[in-house]
Amino acid sequence: MITVEEARQLLFGLVATMPEEQVALADAAGRVLMRDVKAERDQPPFAASSMDGYALKSAEVERHAMFKVIGEAAAGQRFTGTVGPGQAVRIFTGAPVPEGADFVVIQEDTDLRGDLLTITEDPGQKTNIRPAGVDFTIGDTVSAPRVLSPEDLALLAAMNVPFVSVATKPQIALIATGNELVMPGEAPGPDQIIASNSFGIKALLEKAGAHVRMLPVAQDTLSSLETAFGLAEGADLVVTIGGASVGDYDLVAEASQRLGLEQSFYKVLMRPGKPLMAGRLGDAAMIGLPGNPVSAMVCGYLFLVPLVKKMLGIQTVDPILHQAILSKALPPNGPREHYMRARLESDGIRAFEDQDSSLLSVLARSNALLMRPPNDPARAAGETVSYLPI
């Protein structure tokens, strides 16, 4: 069996970086920028007032000094004249500072009678002027690759960039398999349960930046599975859930092999998630997740999310483990890397008592996967352990 890290590297070898597409800035949130973007202008494009007040000469600023107000500068409408000695221009926040002025006295520090302005308080040293280009100047770069954040989008808009080149979203077809499964809202037979994994996995993949098509549940027959694979046509990645183990009805491997799967690996030295399989199926990569709900989700965090990031051209894709103090002792670990459902609180991290891989209620209460290396000895409370935040 291969390790989690080896499996991830093999998976990365099954996919290529997605091609780029142009999208409008308003549609670019969370997308991965593929080309550096340069500012088309300076911001602000002129020295601008940061306050409402009066623009005048700093050399003349002192308490009780008097000025004649000769005009107005508003945001969007500059004062076209020049401020001379003893003169002031009424100015508003965001307005260009007029020629001849290098100081803005805030209006709270003044008194105005007709067009006669008096400085009534000490205005201090701050000029209340934002120099041209103080935010950014022409040619300043927003570098790729990056996941476009709300802040990035605001900055790009200020740079006057209406469209950006982003990675096309990977198209993922999701196939839940099993005679026992019905969709939420349907009436299950006495031996049936509700397909749950697909919803968790879909959400995980979409959050990572993929577009997901949830296909109808495939029955545990070769023909039903082949039909499902047919419906997945056009996907960049096909993800199956269940049917990956060794039971008589675990037919995903056989069905995909009949369709020409070039298998990359089967089984990983991890817990849960051991019966993971992967390969190339025609033009798509294929991953077969184990059916147990928690196993599938753990594999989602460890393999699917990094894989989608890789396809999107993101540079740091491996899950980043953090450290925490154990608040409850742990028994020794077996030979597989163990991702224990756990809760991180202010007093440290503790694994849930019941680690059965069918327990979605435990997973939903977890906020971390506590990672035990293979053959890790027993750990006492107070020792440091690694975890993946979820």
Ligand SMILES: Nc1nc2c(c(=O)[nH]1)N[C@H]1C(S)=C(S)[C@@H](COP(=O)(O)OP(=O)(O)OC[C@H]3O[C@@H](n4cnc5c(N)ncnc54)[C@H](O)[C@@H]3O)O[C@H]1N2
């Ligand atoms: N003799 C052995 N038996 C099993 C082994 C093994 O090594 N030897 N491995 C166990 C492990 S570990 C896992 S994990 C499971 C994985 O099995 P499959 O991938 O074949 O999954 P299924 O048998 O189809 O389902 C397992 C379990 O999960 C439920 N399930 C499946 N799909 C969904 C879904 N979309 N939503 C909700 N629940 C789902 C299914 O009903 C089963 O209860 O195999 C062990 N067996």
Ligand code: MOO
């Ligand atoms: O390896 Mo399985 O994924 O324990 O439930």
